[in-house]
Amino acid sequence: QQQVKQSPQSLIVQKGGISIINCAYENTAFDYFPWYQQFPGKGPALLIAIRPDVSEKKEGRFTISFNKSAKQFSLHIMDSQPGDSATYFCAAMAGNTPLVFGKGTRLSVIA
Amino acid sequence: EPEVTQTPSHQVTQMGQEVILRCVPISNHLYFYWYRQILGQKVEFLVSFYNNEISEKSEIFDDQFSVERPDGSNFTLKIRSTKLEDSAMYFCASSPGTAEKLFFGSGTQLSVL
Known part of the structure; x- marks a missing residue:
């Protein structure tokens, strides 16, 4: 119930391509869905977040798509760059409860 | 830009310490x-702290764990008797x-030997 399932575990994308990472949840009380980006040797950093009252949120090359009925949300990285190579975590929370994280996706963008 | 700082970056300890x-x-x-x-695993919640007391804790945060805010700036996590399975990256x-x-x-990499 408290899990957030993330896929794929790893992803290799060509420079300029689109990276897509998917997450699914069961707890319908979740009302906040952030994505965190983590570079090696660093802690996770908030990248972008969405609430279930909208189906999409875009910030620069990063877009969250949210499907409330399917209980799924995804991160799209357009025009992927080598500097985007990192581990990405989806997360969810209900109210002010602690964030629940997915297992992470290691993205490698190759030239 | 302000940031959260953690020390040490790496800690090696013997089991039971x-x-x-x-x-x-x-x-x-x-x-x-x-x-x-x-x-290789997900980031797991241990404990939250507000107004000088624990506001929420997970099932991982058992009696071996404690947190403290000894002064106005520091926030510490103590593990009383470390186990091999406590080896992990700990993020504040x-x-x-x-x-x-x-x-x-940036985390503290704890290795319990």
Whole structure:
């Protein structure tokens, strides 16, 4: 119930391509869905977040798509760059409860 | 830009020993957290701390764990008697208000031998 399932575990994308990472949840009380980006040797950093009252949120090359009925949300990285190579975590929370994280996706963008 | 700082970056200890992991949250933040990440696994919540007391803790945070804010700046996690399975990256985080905007430190890699 408290899990957030993330896929794929790893992803290799060509420079300029689109990276897509998917997450699914069961707890319908979740009302906040952030994505965190983590570079090696660093802690996770908030990248972008969405609430279930909208189906999409875009910030620069990063877009969250949210499907409330399917209980799924995804991160799209357009025009992927080598500097985007990192581990990405989806997360969810209900109210002010602690964030629940997915297992992470290691993205490698190759030239 | 303000950041959460954690020390040490690496800690090696023998099983059964006590360790203290230290964190300096961002100065005007009110909520403090500890998370951990076992190699290759997800980031797991341990405990949250607000107004000088624990506000929530997970089932991982058993009697071997404790947190303290000994002064106005530091926030510590103590593991009394470390086990092999405590080996993980421990992240401190802070937020100005709700848990929506967490700022993480770079972590302490704890290795229990």
